[in-house]
Amino acid sequence: MKKYIILGVMAVAALSCNEKAAAPAKEFKTAYVDTSKLIEEYTEAKDIEAKYKAKSEEMGRELEAEVNRFKSEASNFQKNAQANGQAWAQQKGAELQKREQQLGYAQQAMLQQxxxxxxxxxxxxxxxxxxxxxxxxxxKGYDYVFATGEAVSILYAKDSYDITKEIIQLLDDKYKNGPKKEDKPADSKDAKATEAKK
Structure with missing residues (x-):
């Protein structure tokens, strides 16, 4: 009797599995975006990169001028150390060491900023x-839009699912046609002066 009950339960389970398998699978509309390519080719991302590259070069030139002055003073220190005596050499050496530390801190602060x-x-x-x-x-009615690039979240996709170029084009159009951001005044006095002029 137990055998028949177990066989009956297994048969019912098998039939229910077959019914589920026979149900039509839903089609998903999918696409993917290559995020590395997007950031590399998107105009706003390029503009941000160029902005900070220029800012870095400008700040670097200012720091480089300070470093060159320091090197010149250090060179003069070595030439004049014996002529001016040990007390002068110790005092000047301590000053130069302090300036060297300050230049290092300035460089770190610039990079951090x-x-x-x-x-x-x-x-x-x-x-x-x-x-x-x-x-x-x-x-567009997509069920999924995956990201590829440095952090891959899919292992395979047909090229026809790649919408990266379309996204870049639309983002560029939006960026070019959107309102231009103006730099905010550095402090509230500048903001009040700007408001007073209007």
Whole structure:
């Protein structure tokens, strides 16, 4: 009797599995975006990179001028150390060592400032691009839009699913036609002066 009950349960289970398997599978509309290529080719990302490269070069020139003055003083120190005596050499040596430390700190601060500023802008850019792609996916009726690039989240996709170029073009059009951002005044006095002029 137990055998018949077990066989009956197995038969019912097998039939229910077959019914589920026979149900038609839903087709998903999918696409993917190569995020490395997107960031490399998107005009706003290029503009941010160029902005901080120029800013880095400008700040680097200012720091380089300070470093060259320091090297000149250090060279003069070595020439004049014996002529001016040990007390002068110790005092001047301590001053030069302090300036060398200050130059190192200035360089670190400059790099940190550039990283913080560019990082904040790139984070905002990435956030806006993700929102854009999400809205685009909804509008076009995609079930999934995957990301490829440095952080791969799919292992295979047909090239026909790649919408990277279309996304870049639409983002570039939006960026070029959108309102231009103006730099904000550095402090509230500048902002008040600007408001007073209007």
């Amino acid at each position: 550039l990283q913080n500023e560019s990082g904040a802008e790139m984070d905002t850019l990435v956030k806006n691009v993700k929102k854009f792609i999400k809205d685009y996916g909804k509008e």
